[in-house]
Amino acid sequence: MIAGARIGCLFGVGVGPGDPELITVKALRVVKQAHVIAYPCARHGNSNARSIVCSELAYGQIELPMMYPVTTEQTEHPGGYEAALSQFYDDMSAQIAEHLASGRDVAVLCEGDPFFYGSYMYLHDRLAHRFTTQVIPGVASIMGAAAQLGTPLVRRDAEFTVLPGTLSEDVLIAKLNQQGAFAIMKLGRNFAKVKRAIDSAGLVDRALFIERATMAAERIIPLREVDPLQVPYFSLILIPDSSQAQRDKTIRNSGWISVVGLGPGGPGWITPEAQQALNEATDLVGYHTYLDRVPVRFGQRRFGSDNKIEADRARHALSLAESGRRVCVVSSGDPGIFAMASAVLECVDQGPPAWRSLDIRILPGLSAMQAAASRVGAPLGHDFCVISLSDRLKPWEVVVNRLESAARADFAIAIYNPISSERLWQLGEARTIIARHRSPETPVVLARSVGRSDERTMITDLEHFDPSLADMQTIVLIGSSTTRAISLSNARKLIYTPRSYGDRSSGA
Known part of the structure; x- marks a missing residue:
């Protein structure tokens, strides 16, 4: 190392749970400016962390894949699984140190937050005492999952506990028997054990399972229907506190109806407000051509029909909402322009008094004439x-x-x-x-x-x-x-x- 030469800075960059729009502005700036981009990847070379920021990488940046030596807790390393991982982090730290010593800034990408079960922390332990280091926090997967599931985790003075699925079944049961809300991570091959612990604690009806939260391949599945052999690493279980679960049940029983405008074309023209309503709905009602534009979500019922029976669709949707369902009536463009908003309100005007007590929302959309x-x-x-x-x-x-x-x-x-x-x-x-x-x-x-x-x-x-x-x-x-x-x-x-x-x- 030449005396007085510039030494690079090490950045631990949280890129969020999967949706590229959940990256912080600061993290994005660091990713664009770093000389070296390091990221964890599997043997096949794919990296979820890299895929989140791939469109923002600059020409000429050096990429440093960090290919993990093992994918299960079985290895031929003489020291076993922990020794193999320790050797891996030693080797990657040495490569990163060479770049830093040469004056290159290194951004290590980490899904979620770098200091929340993030692999970056093991590099930090080895390098932070030798080089200038800055950690950029990110949206943790738990927060992304809670947002996608549409449920607050805790209120007021309730406690919140994060449990790794690698704990023993007895310890999991003991923890879950306490009061408060829980998040259980690191499922994968641990799922069957975790599921038994949840059953033993009597929490299965409160438990919410989600995999790949905020990613394109996101799935929300009832816990009882999850195949233990098909649980990916990027999955977790949220268990809201009992008071929140009761509030959610009350809200679900009250029902609501939203008349949603999809805009005239692709998904980029759907407003965030409309998208949230579509995500939260238990039932979708609409002309089948428009329903086909809405991605299928597990457990969500869809009622498609011909384009000439607007009043029938409106009455069906209102009846569903009256029974406690969360209903989206889907329109193309804007629902208030030659579309379903007027049909729904006309049915309310002419229908039973109970429909006037429903939570009715009209969510605007980009109109076809504006797009044209x-x-x-x-x-x-x-x-x-x-x-x-x-x-x-x-x-x-x-x-x-x-x-x-x-x-x-x-x-x-x-x-x-x-x-x-x-x-x-x-x-x-x-x-x-x-x-x-x-x-x-x-x-x-x-x-x-x-x-x-x-x-x-x-x-x-x-x-x-x-x-x-x-x-x-x-x-x-x-x-x-x-x-x-x-x-x-x-x-x-x-x-x-x-x-x-x-x-x-x-x-x-």
Whole structure:
């Protein structure tokens, strides 16, 4: 080592329980800036810790896989399992020390928190007295699991105990017979023993099992249904304190109903509020095409139906909530725009008095017209209106009157339900009505399945607009008299509606 040369810093970085969005800002900064990224991995080379941050790793960073020598407590090492692991940590510490001595900062990735059953602590013991060290805390798996299970662990002065599944069965039983809440970790091959201890302590009805919490492969399973031979390492059992369990039971018995907007396309457009409701629901009700967009969760019941029986779906959902179920009524886009929110509230208005006592929530979603507009610029940038061409629930004469009024008032217009197998002519008539009040150059947008794999968006004008190119998956946007088209240098065309008319100054 050259005198005065820079010595690297060792970082123990908690990357959280699995969801990349649960990494702290500080941890992410360290991961991006470190010269060396070290991470635990199995013999096959895969690393959960690395996969959490893989999209943030920088070009040129040195990667140091820490491949564990054993995966069970059996080894050919003459000193046995503990000696084999000790030798492994000695060897990895020596490699990390070489990088640090050469002036490279080393970030050791650790799932959850580095000092909470984290493998990093064994490297820390060997290196912290020799090098500058900083530990970045992370969200522990227990906290991630509690959030996913939707249950607080303790309240007020209740005690909380963390137990490793490696304890003997007698010790586990003795611990579990005490008051308070518990988290049991390190399950895997210890699960059968842990399950017997929970049975002996009479806690099986309070116990909640979750594996790979917050990860894409997360599963929540009733404890009685877990296969002891299929329990992964990344799993744990939470046992809330008895008072919390009683509160959860009371809440479950009260029931609620949420009308949830999924947005128009992929999962990235679902709001966190809507996603939480979907996670907590015991039952999902909706048009089967929309239900197919919601990942299946173990134990969650799904009731799919045809798209033309909104009232039947609403009444079914309300009856489920009345019986104590937690129900999500699923809509595409926003539930309040030609969707299920109105149907549910109409049924409440006309239904039995008990439905008025339910906890009813309407959770908004990104609408299809907003998504369509964003693809082409800002065609709805000034006053606009939204009209459905469907005459299934209102007379066509009403639709015609609204089209005439909107066109005459110079609104930009978003058209829903433009055409179907039973309505092939109405969009053409709507075009004719609007054309009486618009120039042939008025921009028109046809946006189909925005946000999905078969998305297709077309910009045309009123003169060349072909109604046959639309279907029920299409949103049609027709500009006002001020809507303009602009061409960018890359040949892309965008349209927008200015927020002012003529020479008038713009205003809110």
